[in-house]
Amino acid sequence: MTSLYSCQHISHSYQQGAQTFPALHDVNLEIKAGEFCLIMGPSGSGKSTLLNLLGLIEPLQKGRIFFHGQDLQAIDEARKNQLRRFQLGFIFQSFHLFDVLTAAENVEFFLTRQGVPTAERRTRVQQALEAVDLWQHREKRPQDMSGGQRQRVAIARALAKQPAVILADEPTASLDQDTARSILVLLKNLCDQGRTIIVSSHDPLARTYASRVLNLKDGHLQAGGQADAH
Amino acid sequence: MLIKIAFLNLLRNYRRSLVGLLTVGFGVTALFLFDGFNKGVMRQYKDNTIHAKYGHGQVNTKGYREQIFEKPWEHWIEQPQTLIQELAQVPGVSHVFPRIEFPAILQAAELNVAGRGLAVDGHVEADFFNTMNIVEGQTLRDEPNGIILGHGLARALAVKPGGRVTLLTNTVHGSLNGADFTLVGIFQTGLKELDDSHFRIQRGAAAPLLDTDRIESVALGLHRDEDWPTVSQMIRNKHPELDLTSFAELDKVYYQHAVDWLGQQFIVIQWIIILIVALGIGNTMAFTVLERTTEIGHLRANGESARDVLVLLLWEGTLIGLIGSILGILLGWLLNITLLKEGILMPPAPGLTRQFFVKIELQPLMLVVSCLLGTVTAALATGLAASGRVRMPIAAALRYR
Numbered sequence: 001m002t003s004l005y006s007c008q009h010i011s012h013s014y015q016q017g018a019q020t021f022p023a024l025h026d027v028n029l030e031i032k033a034g035e036f037c038l039i040m041g042p043s044g045s046g047k048s049t050l051l052n053l054l055g056l057i058e059p060l061q062k063g064r065i066f067f068h069g070q071d072l073q074a075i076d077e078a079r080k081n082q083l084r085r086f087q088l089g090f091i092f093q094s095f096h097l098f099d100v101l102t103a104a105e106n107v108e109f110f111l112t113r114q115g116v117p118t119a120e121r122r123t124r125v126q127q128a129l130e131a132v133d134l135w136q137h138r139e140k141r142p143q144d145m146s147g148g149q150r151q152r153v154a155i156a157r158a159l160a161k162q163p164a165v166i167l168a169d170e171p172t173a174s175l176d177q178d179t180a181r182s183i184l185v186l187l188k189n190l191c192d193q194g195r196t197i198i199v200s201s202h203d204p205l206a207r208t209y210a211s212r213v214l215n216l217k218d219g220h221l222q223a224g225g226q227a228d229a230h
Numbered sequence: 231m232l233i234k235i236a237f238l239n240l241l242r243n244y245r246r247s248l249v250g251l252l253t254v255g256f257g258v259t260a261l262f263l264f265d266g267f268n269k270g271v272m273r274q275y276k277d278n279t280i281h282a283k284y285g286h287g288q289v290n291t292k293g294y295r296e297q298i299f300e301k302p303w304e305h306w307i308e309q310p311q312t313l314i315q316e317l318a319q320v321p322g323v324s325h326v327f328p329r330i331e332f333p334a335i336l337q338a339a340e341l342n343v344a345g346r347g348l349a350v351d352g353h354v355e356a357d358f359f360n361t362m363n364i365v366e367g368q369t370l371r372d373e374p375n376g377i378i379l380g381h382g383l384a385r386a387l388a389v390k391p392g393g394r395v396t397l398l399t400n401t402v403h404g405s406l407n408g409a410d411f412t413l414v415g416i417f418q419t420g421l422k423e424l425d426d427s428h429f430r431i432q433r434g435a436a437a438p439l440l441d442t443d444r445i446e447s448v449a450l451g452l453h454r455d456e457d458w459p460t461v462s463q464m465i466r467n468k469h470p471e472l473d474l475t476s477f478a479e480l481d482k483v484y485y486q487h488a489v490d491w492l493g494q495q496f497i498v499i500q501w502i503i504i505l506i507v508a509l510g511i512g513n514t515m516a517f518t519v520l521e522r523t524t525e526i527g528h529l530r531a532n533g534e535s536a537r538d539v540l541v542l543l544l545w546e547g548t549l550i551g552l553i554g555s556i557l558g559i560l561l562g563w564l565l566n567i568t569l570l571k572e573g574i575l576m577p578p579a580p581g582l583t584r585q586f587f588v589k590i591e592l593q594p595l596m597l598v599v600s601c602l603l604g605t606v607t608a609a610l611a612t613g614l615a616a617s618g619r620v621r622m623p624i625a626a627a628l629r630y631r
Contacts, residue, residue, distance in 0.1 A: 057531045057624035078535070085533025092628070096528040100238035109235070110532050161532075 004165065004196055005031040005054055010063035012049050023049040025219040031198065033164070036191040038210030039200040045216040047200035048169055054198060055088055055167045056080050085114060089158030091168035095150045097142040104129065104138035107157045114161065128160035132186060148179030155186055166190065168199045172206065184209045236545035246514055247550060253510030254554025255561060257503050258604040262562040262597065266590035267574065268496045272489055274588055276455070279485040281361040282419050284477040285327055285449035286458050289317070289465065292473050303402040306444035317448060322461040325358050325451030327351065330436055334399040336429065338387040345383055345427050347397070349436030352376070358451045367391030367415030370430050377411035381418040382426030389413050397431070401441035409439050420578065420586070421484065504607050512611035515547055519616045526620055527627025539620040540613065547612025548605060555604030559597055566590050
């Protein structure tokens with residue numbers, strides 16, 4: 001497998017008034033294409049910060065991140081937008097769906113913004129919703145769906161973009177055990193189809209599906225980090 | 231899709247959108263109606279000036295109005311009949327009114343009051359000068375020895391229609407002359423200065439009183455108000471020895487100053503309305519944008535630039551502005567054909583002594599301008615409210631609670 005991400009000496013902290021809160025400390029990391037990489041750790045360990053840095057939604061303070069060998073510090077905001085639009089797909093704990101759009105329209109929205117032609121867009125929307133088993137609910141709006149269904153719409157939305165990487169921040173945190181398991185199975189299937197999946201979670205269930213687990217504690221990446229499961 | 235989302239977002243928090251729509255709508259209604267009202271007032275002023283006093287303009291001998299002569303009658307128009315016939319043939323001219331203005335002492339019973347008379351062809355003037363506002367009796371038409379007096383002058387002389395009034399004046403040769411007249415009517419122009427001193431008699435009666443066949447001026451009535459520049463130029467070309475003065479210049483203090491004053495007032499009020507709309511929309515959109523900070527973060531996390539997100543929000547502001555403006559125009563139009571159908575009764579304007587009705591004259595151009603102002607103001611206010619928020623760091627926007 002080729003290297004997708006290469007992180008070198010990443011440190012990050014948050015400023016609140018006069019106080020500084022360190023979030024990551026000298027993290028070095030390689031993530032290969034096609035991995036199901038699980039970032040674990042207790043609350044405040046820096047999981048989300050690391051995920052946000054990999055997803056280019058948190059400005060890098062210290063260190064370097066290479067994506068496909070490209071130094072992310074060296075590219076401008078327009079190029080970062082391009083990467084976010086075409087290469088990265090996000091799944092958030094709180095779904096972030098557009099309340100005013102149906103499930104199908106939510107999935108279609110970012111495809112429109114990618115400039116995907118109408119016919120292909122419709123095909124991709126159908127494929128993505130079928131992949132998450134929600135095609136029959138395509139006309140429903142988020143408020144008419146359960147938490148699990150909403151998260152699956154969010155996954156379908158990320159999937160339809162056909163990104164190189166899907167980054168998921170606590171995707172099962174607000175779901176019951178059965179729904180959480182189905183979401184993780186879905187992510188595992190996507191990984192098996194060749195996508196790189198990076199998930200931050202403190203849900204022990206997620207370990208079962210990850211090909212690699214990274215443990216963070218107080219902003220430090222713990223030794224090891226190889227697959228400890230399937 | 232962007233416009234669809236913008237439109238659907240308006241429905242998401244319909245109460246807030248409604249506040250925005252009402253803010254723009256009422257603002258545009260106010261702009262639209264106020265402009266119509268302003269045009270109505272100006273029309274009243276214009277009609278009052280044209281149809282109560284001067285016609286559309288006046289013809290005098292060259293330099294007559296600018297200079298002060300010891301014997302002004304020496305500079306009056308000679309052989310007026312030829313000129314009157316010629317002027318009546320000029321395209322665009324509907325009426326020709328030969329006139330003489332002269333000072334006189336008016337007597338009724340034991341009372342003497344100084345006044346200023348206008349000798350006119352009553353039967354010609356009666357229909358055109360229809361805003362003189364005859365408050366008692368009737369206007370001067372065919373009565374050879376009839377006289378009409380301003381309201382204040384009639385009160386000072388304590389006369390009523392049917393009463394006798396004696397005029398004492400100097401002939402153009404300097405000798406004292408007098409004649410008796412019968413009061414046929416009392417007029418009230420609304421201008422105190424005029425109503426307290428002015429009277430009108432027939433030109434046929436003034437000629438022997440002043441002992442002259444000359445006329446001082448010719449007032450002109452036109453088919454259309456806007457034809458004055460063309461008509462006056464034609465006459466000027468043919469008669470370089472004559473001066474032509476429009477009603478606006480003749481009545482500069484009353485008409486032109488009022489028009490200028492109202493115009494300035496309208497601009498100030500227009501800006502106040504625009505500011506209120508901008509603040510209202512800015513406030514509404516600031517709340518909307520704040521509430522949707524995480525959505526903004528999500529859009530940006532998926533590759534939308536700050537500019538793209540701003541465009542989305544601008545669409546929402548623009549839609550509120552456009553829909554609100556259209557509703558505002560409709561409301562203005564509806565009010566104008568229902569509640570304001572009869573016009574608005576106005577108290578006496580500066581210099582006037584009577585109330586008057588103002589009809590609101592809605593202008594097609596102002597419809598477009600009001601719509602544009604409402605829409606652009608809403609879009610700009612949205613842009614100002616949203617520009618900072620769309621540029622905040624993505625992760626910070628996503629964390630926002």
